[in-house]
Amino acid sequence: MIATWYAIVSLMLIIYIALDGRNFGAGMVHGFVARTPEERRQVIAAIGPLWSWHEVWLVGFGGTLFAVFPRLLASAFAGYYLALFLILWCLILRGVSIEVGDHINDRLWQGLWDFVFAFSSFLLTILFGAAAGNVARGVPLDSQGNFSMPFFTDFGVHRNVGLLDWYTLSVALFALVLLAAHGATYLVLKTEGPVHDRSVTYAKYFWMAAIPLFLVISVESWVVRPDVPIHAIHNPFCWLGLFVILVSMGTLISGLSARRESRAFLGSNFLILGLLLTGGAAIFPVMLYSTLGPENSLTAYSAASDHTSLLLAAVWWPIGFVLTMTYFMFVSRRYAAKVSLKRDTQNLY
Amino acid sequence: MNATISDPAFWSRLQFGFTIIYHYLFPQLTMGLAWFLVYWKWRALKTGDEKYNKAVRFWAKIFGLNFAIGVVTGIPMEFQFGTNWAGFSRYAGGVIGQTLGMEGMFAFFLESAFIGALIWGEKRLGPRYHFLATVAVAMGSWSSGFFILVTNAFMQHPTGYRIEPNGLLGIASLSAYLFNPWAFVEFSHNQMAALVTGSFVIAAVGALYTLRGMHPIQARLYLRAGTIVALFSSVLVAVPTGDQQAKMVGKHQPITLAAMEGKFAGSSMAGVALIGQPNVAARRLDNPIEVPGALSFLAYGTFQSYVHGLDEYPSSAWPDNIELLYYSFHLMITLGTIFIFLMAFANFQSWRGQLESCTWLLWILMLAFPFPYIANTLGWMTAELGRQPWLVYGLFHTNEGYSKVVSNGDTIFTLIGFIGLYFVLGLLFLYLTGRELGRGPDEEAAPSHEPRHLEAVAGVREERLV
Numbered sequence: 001m002i003a004t005w006y007a008i009v010s011l012m013l014i015i016y017i018a019l020d021g022r023n024f025g026a027g028m029v030h031g032f033v034a035r036t037p038e039e040r041r042q043v044i045a046a047i048g049p050l051w052s053w054h055e056v057w058l059v060g061f062g063g064t065l066f067a068v069f070p071r072l073l074a075s076a077f078a079g080y081y082l083a084l085f086l087i088l089w090c091l092i093l094r095g096v097s098i099e100v101g102d103h104i105n106d107r108l109w110q111g112l113w114d115f116v117f118a119f120s121s122f123l124l125t126i127l128f129g130a131a132a133g134n135v136a137r138g139v140p141l142d143s144q145g146n147f148s149m150p151f152f153t154d155f156g157v158h159r160n161v162g163l164l165d166w167y168t169l170s171v172a173l174f175a176l177v178l179l180a181a182h183g184a185t186y187l188v189l190k191t192e193g194p195v196h197d198r199s200v201t202y203a204k205y206f207w208m209a210a211i212p213l214f215l216v217i218s219v220e221s222w223v224v225r226p227d228v229p230i231h232a233i234h235n236p237f238c239w240l241g242l243f244v245i246l247v248s249m250g251t252l253i254s255g256l257s258a259r260r261e262s263r264a265f266l267g268s269n270f271l272i273l274g275l276l277l278t279g280g281a282a283i284f285p286v287m288l289y290s291t292l293g294p295e296n297s298l299t300a301y302s303a304a305s306d307h308t309s310l311l312l313a314a315v316w317w318p319i320g321f322v323l324t325m326t327y328f329m330f331v332s333r334r335y336a337a338k339v340s341l342k343r344d345t346q347n348l349y
Numbered sequence: 350m351n352a353t354i355s356d357p358a359f360w361s362r363l364q365f366g367f368t369i370i371y372h373y374l375f376p377q378l379t380m381g382l383a384w385f386l387v388y389w390k391w392r393a394l395k396t397g398d399e400k401y402n403k404a405v406r407f408w409a410k411i412f413g414l415n416f417a418i419g420v421v422t423g424i425p426m427e428f429q430f431g432t433n434w435a436g437f438s439r440y441a442g443g444v445i446g447q448t449l450g451m452e453g454m455f456a457f458f459l460e461s462a463f464i465g466a467l468i469w470g471e472k473r474l475g476p477r478y479h480f481l482a483t484v485a486v487a488m489g490s491w492s493s494g495f496f497i498l499v500t501n502a503f504m505q506h507p508t509g510y511r512i513e514p515n516g517l518l519g520i521a522s523l524s525a526y527l528f529n530p531w532a533f534v535e536f537s538h539n540q541m542a543a544l545v546t547g548s549f550v551i552a553a554v555g556a557l558y559t560l561r562g563m564h565p566i567q568a569r570l571y572l573r574a575g576t577i578v579a580l581f582s583s584v585l586v587a588v589p590t591g592d593q594q595a596k597m598v599g600k601h602q603p604i605t606l607a608a609m610e611g612k613f614a615g616s617s618m619a620g621v622a623l624i625g626q627p628n629v630a631a632r633r634l635d636n637p638i639e640v641p642g643a644l645s646f647l648a649y650g651t652f653q654s655y656v657h658g659l660d661e662y663p664s665s666a667w668p669d670n671i672e673l674l675y676y677s678f679h680l681m682i683t684l685g686t687i688f689i690f691l692m693a694f695a696n697f698q699s700w701r702g703q704l705e706s707c708t709w710l711l712w713i714l715m716l717a718f719p720f721p722y723i724a725n726t727l728g729w730m731t732a733e734l735g736r737q738p739w740l741v742y743g744l745f746h747t748n749e750g751y752s753k754v755v756s757n758g759d760t761i762f763t764l765i766g767f768i769g770l771y772f773v774l775g776l777l778f779l780y781l782t783g784r785e786l787g788r789g790p791d792e793e794a795a796p797s798h799e800p801r802h803l804e805a806v807a808g809v810r811e812e813r814l815v
Contacts, residue, residue, distance in 0.1 A: 066438065092422070146435075319454075
């Protein structure tokens with residue numbers, strides 16, 4: 001039961017990263033791939049009317065985490081205090097920049113919101129990347145299950161760690177390149193014209209940069225947490241994750257080179273899924289590893305709600321999931337086509 | 350007992366209070382507007398009258414701006430349960446996590462999936478599906494309200510829980526938790542109050558255009574719909590929902606009722622103070638003008654009923670800001686009463702066919718729209734200040750609930766950040782809303798002088814039609 005819930009909340013987070021990751025990526029690269037104000041509007045339009053639905057996966061993840069792992073939520077949210085508020089503020093700025101940029105046709109106005117959009121997407125990716133690095137590296141949890149972490153200490157990865165150190169920063173850098181590549185691949189699928197052509201080029205650059213970085217952080221992760229791989233080889237889901245990574249890389253590469261754009265984007269999504277699946281399976285059942293002593297670590301078993309709560313959530317969660325996927329199918333089918341720069345329409349409706 | 354300025358709980362409360370009050374300015378309007386949009390969309394489907402579609406298009410823009418700010422300011426609320434109230438999350442997460450999870454899965458997904466389609470998708474979806482999208486957003490926003498009010502009702506009057514061997518709360522009965530009688534009353538009261546806000550705003554815009562002599566057909570529609578709904582919702586928010594809410598407080602939180610009324614000595618034939626200032630140190634209400642017996646009657650049904658006074662309880666059990674609680678409650682009641690009289694008169698004029706020509710009344714209607722926001726805020730302050738010193742009434746104290754690991758320095762830093770960011774958001778919102786109001790409902794979007802980039806955006810949205 002608890003392992004299933006671990007899988008479900010992980011899945012929700014993965015869906016969030018894959019969905020909103022493309023918006024972060026598009027936000028980061030739109031400074032390169034879109035050179036005129038019109039092209040920038042095209043990128044924003046490509047993100048489409050469902051961006052708030054994407055963002056709600058984070059809220060859904062938070063809510064589900066609250067229902068099934070309340071002690072994790074309590075420890076982690078209080079411990080990551082400052083980082084979480086930076087994430088919140090960036091999410092506010094990102095959402096506002098998408099919504100209000102269209103309202104006024106003025107270069108200054110739109111230039112401002114384009115910048116806010118790019119900057120908040122950039123910072124969000126770094127913060128989420130560093131957060132992922134923190135989950136892998138561990139946090140200074142005490143025996144009460146509490147921790148409080150400054151932004152940085154000595155940039156080392158043991159004992160009294162900070163949010164940022166050489167390891168979490170390199171994970172953040174990998175996240176930047178990965179999501180930039182993901183976003184560019186999405187724009188390849190969703191746009192036409194010059195934005196499309198530039199996105200093709202940038203997607204290739206970013207994916208090429210992602211491969212060596214991935215190897216680097218794999219080695220780094222081994223150094224930081226040598227216990228994890230030993231433990232992980234016995235977990236079939238890790239092997240499944242690795243398999244997904246390999247297959248999706250093949251799909252992505254063949255999609256990009258054969259100009260099969262939806263295949264490439266599918267590969268990109270599954271690559272993110274594979275990476276996070278491998279990571280999530282490798283650390284299971286530990287949800288928050290303690291750098292002060294492994295015995296302080298918070299596991300899925302120690303963080304879970306009581307059995308009744310888990311059972312009740314197992315009733316409503318699948319219903320909510322099926323419903324939301326239905327809405328998604330309904331709406332996204334109507335916005336499936338490419339976004340073009342010129343269209344001879346008279347009004348917004 | 351009083352929270353002092355060096356107390357971490359004080360800063361976490363202040364931050365939560367500030368961010369929730371600010372946040373709730375937006376959802377109360379979207380919840381109030383949602384059913385207007387549904388109604389007009391339905392009328393448009395039935396009659397084919399273009400004026401209803403025009404109204405929906407115009408209000409959907411206002412709705413969209415409110416919705417966007419509501420979403421981005423709402424996410425910090427959910428996060429703050431963990432960041433600032435970790436003790437509470439750990440203690441009650443097994444129970445309240447259920448509704449917070451459901452809110453995400455059932456309400457937020459529903460409204461966020463269809464909000465884009467509501468605002469931009471009229472042609473792409475076609476009239477029927479566009480109507481359904483409007484219904485979906487309305488249902489999403491109201492169900493979100495329901496889940497969050499169930500959560501709040503649990504904090505006011507816990508039901509359906511059990512205490513686990515480890516001392517934390519677990520859920521014993523989901524139906525007892527979801528169908529908490531307090532939640533039913535609180536939800537009805539709150540949703541009626543949201544309708545008051547929505548209808549006052551619509552009436553105010555109608556009055557604005559009438560006074561300026563603009564958009565006559567639309568203005569008439571807004572004035573009519575706004576004043577009728579405003580009258581019904583203003584009455585319903587008082588009776589039966591507000592009345593039932595007060596009885597609920599009298600039954601389950603007698604100390605709170607005494608504090609709301611500034612009542613120190615218990616008595617039968619207890620009065621309602623029309624005017625008076627609570628003097629907590631001297632334990633009396635200064636300069637009182639009271640309606641004798643009214644409180645006994647309203648709270649317990651007869652004039653002879655005994656109403657408890659604060660003196661009967663140790664001061665450690667009192668809400669920690671009796672003065673603010675008293676004023677919040679009294680001002681809310683005063684405003685609510687004024688709303689009923691104002692809207693009764695407006696409907697009378699409307700029935701005589703003289704609303705549009707009654708300039709002074711139009712001025713009042715135009716300027717009245719901020720007051721429902723104030724009344725809603727005061728109502729929530731009454732509920733939340735009245736719950737003190739408990740976080741979960743009778744089970745868990747507020748000063749046990751905050752995050753022990755978060756320093757005052759951290760909380761003050763983020764509070765300052767929110768104040769700055771929300772100030773900018775507020776300016777932005779007022780500016781853009783003012784702009785939409787200035788353009789008005791008759792301005793078709795993107796006429797020939799409209800920028801090319803908007804056409805690019807429109808192109809996306811039009812794609813499917815071509």
